[in-house]
Amino acid sequence: MNIVVCVKYVPDAQADRTFSPDDNTTDRENVDGLLSELDEYPVEEALKLADATDGKVIVLTVGPEDATDAARKALQMGAHEAVHVQDDAIHGSDALATSKVLAAAIAKLEYDLILTGMASTDGSMGVVPAMLAERLGLPQITLASELTIEGGKAVIRRDNDASTEIIEASLPAVVSVTDQINEPRYPSFKGIMAAKKKPLQTWSLEDLGLTADEVGSAAAWTTVTSVAERPARTAGQVVTDEGDGGAKLVEFLAGAKLV
Amino acid sequence: MPADRVMPTAEAADLIALTRQLAHRELAPQVVRHEADEIFPRDTFRLLGRAGLLSLPYPGEYGGGDQPYEVYLQVLEEIATVWASVGVGVSVHVLSCFGPAEFGTPEQRERWLPGLLGGEQLGAYCLSEPHAGSDPAAMRTRAVLRNDEYVLDGVKAWTTHGGQADFYKVMARTGTGISCFLVPANTPGLESDPPERKMGLTASHTTSIRLTDVRVPVENRVGAEGEGLKIALKGLDSGRLGIAAVATGLAQAALDAAVAYAQERETFGRAIIDHQGLSFLLADMAAAVEVSRAAYLSAARRRDLGLPFTRQASIAKLVATDNAMRVTTDAVQVLGGVGYTRDFPLERYLREAKVMQIFEGTNQIQRMVIGRSLAKDTKGIIRTAEGS
Numbered sequence: 001m002n003i004v005v006c007v008k009y010v011p012d013a014q015a016d017r018t019f020s021p022d023d024n025t026t027d028r029e030n031v032d033g034l035l036s037e038l039d040e041y042p043v044e045e046a047l048k049l050a051d052a053t054d055g056k057v058i059v060l061t062v063g064p065e066d067a068t069d070a071a072r073k074a075l076q077m078g079a080h081e082a083v084h085v086q087d088d089a090i091h092g093s094d095a096l097a098t099s100k101v102l103a104a105a106i107a108k109l110e111y112d113l114i115l116t117g118m119a120s121t122d123g124s125m126g127v128v129p130a131m132l133a134e135r136l137g138l139p140q141i142t143l144a145s146e147l148t149i150e151g152g153k154a155v156i157r158r159d160n161d162a163s164t165e166i167i168e169a170s171l172p173a174v175v176s177v178t179d180q181i182n183e184p185r186y187p188s189f190k191g192i193m194a195a196k197k198k199p200l201q202t203w204s205l206e207d208l209g210l211t212a213d214e215v216g217s218a219a220a221w222t223t224v225t226s227v228a229e230r231p232a233r234t235a236g237q238v239v240t241d242e243g244d245g246g247a248k249l250v251e252f253l254a255g256a257k258l259v
Numbered sequence: 260m261p262a263d264r265v266m267p268t269a270e271a272a273d274l275i276a277l278t279r280q281l282a283h284r285e286l287a288p289q290v291v292r293h294e295a296d297e298i299f300p301r302d303t304f305r306l307l308g309r310a311g312l313l314s315l316p317y318p319g320e321y322g323g324g325d326q327p328y329e330v331y332l333q334v335l336e337e338i339a340t341v342w343a344s345v346g347v348g349v350s351v352h353v354l355s356c357f358g359p360a361e362f363g364t365p366e367q368r369e370r371w372l373p374g375l376l377g378g379e380q381l382g383a384y385c386l387s388e389p390h391a392g393s394d395p396a397a398m399r400t401r402a403v404l405r406n407d408e409y410v411l412d413g414v415k416a417w418t419t420h421g422g423q424a425d426f427y428k429v430m431a432r433t434g435t436g437i438s439c440f441l442v443p444a445n446t447p448g449l450e451s452d453p454p455e456r457k458m459g460l461t462a463s464h465t466t467s468i469r470l471t472d473v474r475v476p477v478e479n480r481v482g483a484e485g486e487g488l489k490i491a492l493k494g495l496d497s498g499r500l501g502i503a504a505v506a507t508g509l510a511q512a513a514l515d516a517a518v519a520y521a522q523e524r525e526t527f528g529r530a531i532i533d534h535q536g537l538s539f540l541l542a543d544m545a546a547a548v549e550v551s552r553a554a555y556l557s558a559a560r561r562r563d564l565g566l567p568f569t570r571q572a573s574i575a576k577l578v579a580t581d582n583a584m585r586v587t588t589d590a591v592q593v594l595g596g597v598g599y600t601r602d603f604p605l606e607r608y609l610r611e612a613k614v615m616q617i618f619e620g621t622n623q624i625q626r627m628v629i630g631r632s633l634a635k636d637t638k639g640i641i642r643t644a645e646g647s
Contacts, residue, residue, distance in 0.1 A: 014283075076273065186281060189311030189324050192273045 001055035001149070003046040004111045006102055006132070007039040007074055009067035010122040017122070023217060024224040025092050026122055028064060035070040038117035040077075040184035042177050045147055046115050047078045047185070053149070056080045058109060062090060062101050068200065075195035076187035082198070083109070087205040092217030095123070099131035101215060104208035106136060113154065114174045118143055129176040139169035145180040261340070262511055262552065264333060271330040274315075278334045281310060282341040290342045293462040294607060297454070299423050300462060301381070303345055304352070308378025312338075313352055317360050321372035328497070328559035332504040336552070339508030340515075343611045344463040346508055348381075350501030351419045355382030355428045357494040358439050362482040370478075371441060375426065383424035385415035385468050386491050392417070393624050395430065395437075396488060400470060402431035402438060409433075409440060409480065411448075411473040417618070421466025422451035428481075429470070436485025440475055448473035459610030495620060499572045500562070502619040503555035503579035506612065510548045510583040513590035513608045517541060520594050520603075537593060544586045551579035564644060570632040577625040580615040587612040 011017045011031040020027040035043075046057045059074040061067050062085040071082035085105050093101070106114060114136075119126035133140030144156035154175055155168040169175075187195075205212060213219060239248045253259040261279060266272040285306055293300050307313055315331040317323025324331075331353070339346025356375045359367055374380055391397040400413025411431050418427070427442045427449070442449060448471045454464040482490050518541060521532035531537045558571035587608040591598035598605040616622045 072273075076277075186306075186310055187273075187277055188309060189270075189274055189277070189315070192270050192277065196270065 001049060001053040001112045002110050003050060003055060003057050003113045003115060004106055004109055005039075005042045005046045005057060005059050005074065005079065006114065006116045006128070007043065007059050007061050007070050008036045008117075008120045008122075009033050009061060009063045009070035010036040010120055013037070013121050019224075019227045023092060024227050025217075028066070033066050033069060035073040036117060036121045038119060038121055038179060039070075039074075041179055041181055042115035042117050043074045043077055043079060044182045044184040045177055046113075048182070049113070049147075049149060050080075055112075058083065058111070060102065060105055060109075061085070062093075062098060062105070064091070068202075071200060072195055073187065075198045075200065076191045077185055078187075078191060080198065082200040084200065084202045085204075085208065086202055087212075087215075089205055089212035089216050092220060093215045094220040094222045095125045095127050096131060096221055097215040097219055099128050099135055101205070101208065101210065102128070102132055103135035104210055105203060106132075108203075108208070112171050113149070114138070114172065116174065116176045118176050118178045126176075129174050133174040136174070138172055138174050140174045140176075141167045141169045142176040144175055144177045147175060147177065147181065261337070261515075262548075266333070267327070267329060271326065271333075274326070274330065274334060275337060277310065278312065278337045281306065281312075282338055286338070286342045286345060290462075291604075294344065295461075295601075297461045297464075299464045300345065301423060303342075304348060304381050305379065307338075307345075307349065308380075311378065313349060313378050313381075314356070314376035316353060317356060317372070317376050321360070321368060322376040322378075323360075323372075327563040328500060329556060329563055332500055332555055332559050335501055336504040336508040336511070339505040340512045341508075342462075343505060343509045343512075343608075344460045346505040347460060347463055347502070348420065350498060350505055351384065352382045353501065354494050354498040355384045355424075355426070357497060358428050358481040358490050359441060361493070362439070362486070362490050367478065367481065380425040381420055381423060382426050382428065383418050383420035384428040384430075384494075385418050386430050387417045388414060389416045389467075393621060395491060398430065398432060398437065400429070400431040402433050402440060404433070404477070407477050408474045409477065411440065411442070411470045411475065413470050415468040415470070417455075418451075418466055418468045419463060421464060421468055422454070423464055427468065429468075430487045430491050431470075433484045433487075437487035437491075438484050439481040439487040439490045441479045441481060442470075442473060442475055446473055446475065458613060459607065460614060496569050496572045497562070498619050499576035499625070500555055500559055500568075502615055503551065503558075503572075503575040506576075506579040506583035506615045507548060507551040507555060509608055509612055509615070510544075510551060510579075510586040513583075513587040513605060513612075514541070514544045514548050516603070516605060516608075517544065517590040517593040531593075540589055540593060544589055547582040547586050551575075551582045554578045564642075566642065570629055573620070573625040573628040573632075576619065577622050577629070580612070580622060583612040583615055584609075 012034055015031045018027045050057045057079040059071050059079045059082045061071045068084050071084050075082050116129045129142055130140055141156045143158050145159050146157035148155045152171050153168045154173050158165045311324055315324035315326040319325040359371045386395050388398050402409040402411045425444050429440045429442050430437055450469045452467040454466050522530055524531050555575040558568050558575045561568040591605045594605055597603055
């Protein structure tokens with residue numbers, strides 16, 4: 001079974017993250033990037049499925065030059081091949097354009113299953129899996145906390161607040177997985193060495209038959225118009241109970257329009 | 260703030276990144292509980308073993324990572340920055356494999372190394388005795404050859420991983436000399452005492468090992484009879500580099516915590532890092548950490564080139580552990596009263612630093628090694644990295 005896993009290179013969530021003042025996009029210059037933590041789960045799930053079926057795992061990432069690091073991390077974990085779509089024109093793309101690029105790249109690959117994480121840890125949109133399925137004309141089953149493949153079908157469990165759904169779809173399908181589905185492995189040093197020899201292709205927009213005006217900030221349906229740092233937390237107000245504590249408390253809450 | 264590093268290869272850089280991720284995600288959350296409750300983190304060593312971090316400086320054909328000491332020691336430093344007890348443990352394990360890897364016959368390497376380097380097993384070594392620490396040649400543990408077996412009797416002291424290890428590298432007296440033996444932990448007659456009640460490194464168990472009529476086959480002797488002390492001392496040169504790296508990591512951790520605190524804490528209307536008195540203290544700490552790192556890396560690069568490095572290893576151990584003692588002490592000073600409480604890790608760092616001036620050869624022994632070497636090699640040979 002051939003499994004394509006879409007992964008994203010994101011700024012390290014442990015570091016101080018900022019926006020670039022020029023166009024309000026994520027500032028990638030001043031922070032280390034890495035494979036989105038939520039994308040380690042689909043990679044792990046793909047590796048387990050591939051192990052069980054003697055299959056192949058192809059990781060696909062769209063991003064700037066350094067995004068190769070995310071693809072390489074997946075190769076170090078055990079993925080077999082990687083594709084990195086890199087083109088300066090892609091900078092500033094919204095989720096819609098990202099799904100267009102991913103779909104065009106996937107169309108060039110052989111696949112039985114497409115896996116994604118539940119959302120990125122930076123943009124946190126969570127809509128790319130659905131958009132991707134729509135563009136490829138494939139069924140989508142999202143937010144899987146369990147995945148099994150049987151008889152040409154993908155079956156997932158989706159845990160909701162008050163219910164659990166079992167959903168199936170015919171293959172090929174797009175499946176997004178949550179952080180509950182498995183415990184991602186760490187690469188080993190042997191994996192690091194092995195990854196050096198694995199195929200890692202870089203494709204441009206032209207390779208995908210796309211043009212610059214279909215992607216990037218100019219083609220985006222949404223724009224971040226401004227960003228502001230959350231104001232620093234200020235000290236709370238202490239209400240001293242002099243017999244009228246309750247009244248003062250209500251007065252405070254009413255003043256903040258909370259009651 | 261982790262140390263800046265320049266690594267010799269891309270895979271070595273990825274290895275450091277992997278180490279940091281493991282240390283941050285898996286080790287850091289466990290440190291306080293294990294140190295406070297004196298619990299040995301056996302699973303942590305399995306995790307590091309599976310990632311390949313317990314066998315980095317050994318040959319790939321036996322399951323090692325084929326990495327130079329320059330790289331292995333920086334991985335060790337990164338581990339120790341987060342958890343000194345585990346850093347010491349990795350160094351001890353690597354040293355316990357040194358005998359069979361360097362002095363074993365091809366058959367012994369074939370038989371032992373895949374297991375020792377595979378990551379699932381943990382090693383320990385027994386050199387010191389209650390009355391023979393700095394002077395190992397005074398040891399009394401005996402190994403007597405009877406038919407095809409050596410019979411070992413005696414008591415070994417200060418064994419790191421005592422009671423936890425899967426195998427022990429044991430030095431014992433044979434005839435007039437000392438020989439080196441590999442003894443599986445489940446060999447009848449090998450018993451571990453309860454862990455010593457130590458000042459620091461409390462998650463690392465240090466015990467006495469009692470050997471009573473312990474029988475091991477002749478094939479378990481590493482090197483020739485009488486070669487044991489040479490193997491032990493040669494191993495110690497490398498072990499000292501390991502401890503220098505661990506001490507550097509511990510000092511880095513103390514510096515990082517002190518700098519972070521000094522940026523937050525305000526007195527007289529500004530952050531204490533902006534007061535020259537404390538800023539100079541922090542500057543001296545930073546200088547000490549960098550000097551420690553430079554000293555062990557310089558010695559490691561000599562080792563990697565196959566050059567003599569005994570003196571440089573002793574200098575690195577001496578400088579890095581004395582610096583760690585001073586840096587961790589000054590880090591407590593930067594935090595003031597809270598640095599002395601157990602709510603912050605600084606007092607623990609200080610307690611952990613002390614033993615590093617003592618084990619793997621006391622710093623007095625290091626000075627003796629350095630002093631003796633001064634009388635010998637003063638040729639000022641100029642060499643190139645390509646050899647000759």
